[in-house]
Amino acid sequence: MNNIQTLARNAYGRLTLVDDAGQTHDNVTPVRAHPLSAPEEGLSLVGTDGHEIAWIERIADLPQAQRELLQHELAHREMTPTVLKLLEVSTFSTPSQWTVETDRGTTAFILKSEEDIRRVGEGRLLIASSHGLHFLVPDRFALDRHSRKLLERFL
Secondary structure, eight states, rough: OOOOEEEOTTTTEEEEEEEEEEEEEEEEEEEEEEEETTTTEEEEEEEEEEEEEEEEEEGGGGGGHHHHHHHHHHHHHHHOOOOOEEEEESSSSSSSSEEEETTTEEEEEEEGGGGGEEEOSSSSSEETTTTTTTTSSSGGGSSSSHHHHHHHHHH
């Protein structure tokens, strides 16, 4: 159902979609169908009324300009920092303070319990901080040795 003719930003910086029928839809919002398990597949463009206007099977199949526009919009909507490296863990029992390097900088958070580390696919982890912020580890096996060693104590 990829019925996108054009996708652009309007004067207010919001996404505007013109479909194959020539109808203009202002203020559309991209929503991933599977943000953790398949982030590059299944994207819905939703109108202000909450109904789906367009469906995109794979983001990679879009023309480059539309793909970059959607990826930029999604990056601003989704606040899930990606953990690149575990720097320090205060203690190997919970609660413990973790200092991590993410794609958005170095930060520290409190892990309340081991149950706050969820497996969401082969090697993918979602870690919830005590403040409710989620951190994504896209592939725990790809982390450096020190990070894997710290993480394995909690899995």
